[in-house]
Amino acid sequence: MKSVDLTRSALSNTLRSKLRTALTVVAIVIGAFTLTLTSGLGAGINQTVDRVFGGFGVEDTIYVVPQMEAGAQEQDGPPEYDPEAGAEVDSGFRTGMLSATDVETIQELDHVAGVDTEVAAQLEYVQTTGGNQYQAQFEYALNDVLAEYAAGGAPDRSSMEATVPEDWLEIFGAADPEAVLGETLIVAAPNAVGQITEVEAEVVGVTQGTLAGVGFSPIPSVALAEEVAAVNADGYEGQLPESYIMAAAEIENLAENEDTVKAALAEEGLWGLTVEDQIAMFEAVIDAITWILSGFALIALLAASFGIVNTLLMSVQERTREIGLMKALGMSRAKVFTLFSMEAVLIGVMGSVAGIGLGLIAGFVTNGLLTADDGPLGGFAELSLFGLDPLAIGGIFLLILIIAFLAGTLPAARAAKKDPIEALRYE
Amino acid sequence: MSTPVLETENLVKVYGRGPAQFHALKGLTFGIHRGESVAIVGKSGSGKSTLMHLLALLDEPTSGVVALDGRPVSKLKPKVVSALRNETFGFVFQQFFLNPHQTVLENVTLPLKIAGVPRAERDRRGMGALEQLEMADKAKNRATDLSGGQKQRACIARALINNPDVVFADEPTGNLDSATSETVEDILLNLQREHGITLVVVTHDEDLAGKCQRRLIMQDGQIVDEHTGVLPAGAGRQRRAAPHGASRPRRRILPFGRGARR
Numbered sequence: 200m201k202s203v204d205l206t207r208s209a210l211s212n213t214l215r216s217k218l219r220t221a222l223t224v225v226a227i228v229i230g231a232f233t234l235t236l237t238s239g240l241g242a243g244i245n246q247t248v249d250r251v252f253g254g255f256g257v258e259d260t261i262y263v264v265p266q267m268e269a270g271a272q273e274q275d276g277p278p279e280y281d282p283e284a285g286a287e288v289d290s291g292f293r294t295g296m297l298s299a300t301d302v303e304t305i306q307e308l309d310h311v312a313g314v315d316t317e318v319a320a321q322l323e324y325v326q327t328t329g330g331n332q333y334q335a336q337f338e339y340a341l342n343d344v345l346a347e348y349a350a351g352g353a354p355d356r357s358s359m360e361a362t363v364p365e366d367w368l369e370i371f372g373a374a375d376p377e378a379v380l381g382e383t384l385i386v387a388a389p390n391a392v393g394q395i396t397e398v399e400a401e402v403v404g405v406t407q408g409t410l411a412g413v414g415f416s417p418i419p420s421v422a423l424a425e426e427v428a429a430v431n432a433d434g435y436e437g438q439l440p441e442s443y444i445m446a447a448a449e450i451e452n453l454a455e456n457e458d459t460v461k462a463a464l465a466e467e468g469l470w471g472l473t474v475e476d477q478i479a480m481f482e483a484v485i486d487a488i489t490w491i492l493s494g495f496a497l498i499a500l501l502a503a504s505f506g507i508v509n510t511l512l513m514s515v516q517e518r519t520r521e522i523g524l525m526k527a528l529g530m531s532r533a534k535v536f537t538l539f540s541m542e543a544v545l546i547g548v549m550g551s552v553a554g555i556g557l558g559l560i561a562g563f564v565t566n567g568l569l570t571a572d573d574g575p576l577g578g579f580a581e582l583s584l585f586g587l588d589p590l591a592i593g594g595i596f597l598l599i600l601i602i603a604f605l606a607g608t609l610p611a612a613r614a615a616k617k618d619p620i621e622a623l624r625y626e
Numbered sequence: 627m628s629t630p631v632l633e634t635e636n637l638v639k640v641y642g643r644g645p646a647q648f649h650a651l652k653g654l655t656f657g658i659h660r661g662e663s664v665a666i667v668g669k670s671g672s673g674k675s676t677l678m679h680l681l682a683l684l685d686e687p688t689s690g691v692v693a694l695d696g697r698p699v700s701k702l703k704p705k706v707v708s709a710l711r712n713e714t715f716g717f718v719f720q721q722f723f724l725n726p727h728q729t730v731l732e733n734v735t736l737p738l739k740i741a742g743v744p745r746a747e748r749d750r751r752g753m754g755a756l757e758q759l760e761m762a763d764k765a766k767n768r769a770t771d772l773s774g775g776q777k778q779r780a781c782i783a784r785a786l787i788n789n790p791d792v793v794f795a796d797e798p799t800g801n802l803d804s805a806t807s808e809t810v811e812d813i814l815l816n817l818q819r820e821h822g823i824t825l826v827v828v829t830h831d832e833d834l835a836g837k838c839q840r841r842l843i844m845q846d847g848q849i850v851d852e853h854t855g856v857l858p859a860g861a862g863r864q865r866r867a868a869p870h871g872a873s874r875p876r877r878r879i880l881p882f883g884r885g886a887r888r
């Protein structure tokens with residue numbers, strides 16, 4: 200039998216008992232639909248992340264933090280006290296902060312062109328000129344490059360400037376972001392004994408929150424953050440050791456030296472991360488969630504595959520004589536097997552095409568509704584919850600065909616094995 | 627006569643194992659010549675169908691040899707045997723086995739479809755075969771719309787479509803009334819004569835058996851008798867002294883009278 204005839208026969212056979220085929224197809228549709236949605240969700244969020252981080256010109260920076268709980272896994276109980284370890288070194292390490300020595304070490308590493316540091320800045324409140332006082336904390340000053348700006352831009356790192364999030368417009372009585380630029384934000388910093396010092400900063404930008412969590416709080420300039428930190432440190436007895444939350448090391452030719460610098464940092468008990476690493480970590484979480492959700496969809500598909508087995512077994516049973524006749528008239532086992540496998544694959548094709556189509560429609564429509572400007576998730580800049588990943592769609596299609604084919608092998612083998620004499624036995 | 631197209635040697639078929647064993651064929655040796663018409667007759671359960679299945683390569687003997695054109699077939703691969711059946715044999719069954727979901731033409735051309743003949747040629751040859759059997763006007767009908775005689779004619783068209791060397795017919799008139807049987811018998815025998823086809827027919831029908839050139843009489847898995855030569859029309863009637871008429875009663879070859887049909 201020619202393949203075109205096999206295909207045509209398989210198609211007309213599947214369409215013969217329409218209701219039964221339709222019900223089997225529906226089960227596949229449900230699995231394909233769910234898989235399309237879950238993979239689309241992962242693709243959408245990952246595409247958003249790529250888009251949000253993609254435009255930054257900070258590719259030559261490695262962000263450095265202390266290695267947290269270094270060796271925690273191998274360790275039982277608290278580490279032993281080491282009198283040799285100096286107070287200064289310790290000051291940064293145990294508190295999860297970088298010490299001045301750490302920063303110096305980073306500076307002296309090969310390929311490091313410069314280091315910016317992030318100090319911890321504690322706020323009591325913020326205030327508009329002549330307005331109310333509001334509770335607030337600063338975003339990292341070094342995150343200025345990661346933010347999305349609705350108006351203005353990043354603060355000049357050496358001036359007393361800051362940005363405010365988009366939803367703060369109302370406390371300035373402004374309707375559109377441009378109107379806030381140039382306003383003054385009064386920042387109240389407490390010292391060690393709770394006395395307040397007010398520092399004035401000019402608003403130079405309005406941020407939109409991104410999925411990376413940047414832009415939901417005011418971003419200070421580096422100078423402003425340091426000023427506030429200086430106030431915070433004021434009033435301590437003696438000298439409070441310098442400490443930093445994070446350092447941003449600018450690397451010469453990052454692409455080539457990334458691994459060398461990271462290894463050198465690790466040797467010093469420090470942990471270096473590029474923006475790309477952070478995206479990768481974020482996407483790894485998204486991917487993990489996607490896989491878990493897809494796991495449920497796969498279970499649905501598994502159930503559907505038993506539907507195919509069942510349908511085709513019934514079909515083989517009903518068509519015993521037809522199979523017997525075809526074999527008696529010289530159809531080989533292999534062709535009979537192919538005919539029935541093809542029926543299974545056709546059911547898979549129908550189910551996956553319908554399911555993927557519906558999944559894409561549902562995904563894009565829901566995404567449109569949720570992330571519209573006035574939708575429930577409209578507040579996130581550039582958020583899309585659903586994306587088209589042609590590779591994933593192709594993969595789903597192929598996966599379903601394979602599952603359908605495998606489900607078809609049992610009935611197909613049974614059909615191929617039928618003895619023509621038994622099948623044609625007169626009754 | 628020419629060399630045998632089909633030969634058997636000490637053909638044995640045993641069904642089942644151990645105490646439940648049943649010897650359906652007990653060592654048959656005979657030959658069927660090219661272009662010959664042979665009837666296998668005998669009581670129900672005597673092993674006629676079993677024998678036909680072995681000759682038609684639908685089943686394998688427990689022991690003994692079936693040879694096609696002088697070549698033993700027992701060593702052939704299943705795929706080759708399938709192809710042989712498809713190209714060399716035609717089948718007519720008592721139960722017709724027409725696919726009710728397909729047209730008459732599609733049913734008739736099934737062997738060509740299995741052989742991988744393209745659609746256009748299939749349809750052309752199918753129409754040719756249907757014309758031969760005066761069924762061309764039914765080509766587009768569903769197989770279920772046909773009368774019994776028409777169904778069997780469609781089956782004969784299907785059996786002839788691949789220009790077979792041998793046509794096997796198992797009780798081809800078993801489901802037909804006597805007038806229709808007569809027509810179908812004549813069609814089969816005419817085709818056999820005109821096309822030089824070898825016809826192997828399993829039957830209870832005395833008329834049909836009588837029209838064949840040779841009759842193998844079977845009993846309990848053995849050939850107990852063999853008659854050669856076409857019996858004159860009405861030979862059986864004289865014996866029974868049945869009345870003349872357009873619609874003759876069905877007759878059976880002695881000694882397999884009543885209840886011979888399953």
Ligand SMILES: Nc1ncnc2c1ncn2[C@@H]1O[C@H](COP(=O)(O)OP(=O)(O)O)[C@@H](O)[C@H]1O
Binds near residue numbers: 648650674675677
């Ligand atoms: N598959 C089988 N298993 C067991 N016995 C069988 C089988 N096929 C046929 N037989 C037995 O073999 C004998 C011959 O059967 P068959 O060739 O069909 O007889 P006929 O066609 O002459 O009526 C019968 O007794 C039948 O019951």
Ligand SMILES: [Mg+2]
Binds near residue numbers: 674
């Ligand atoms: Mg029989």
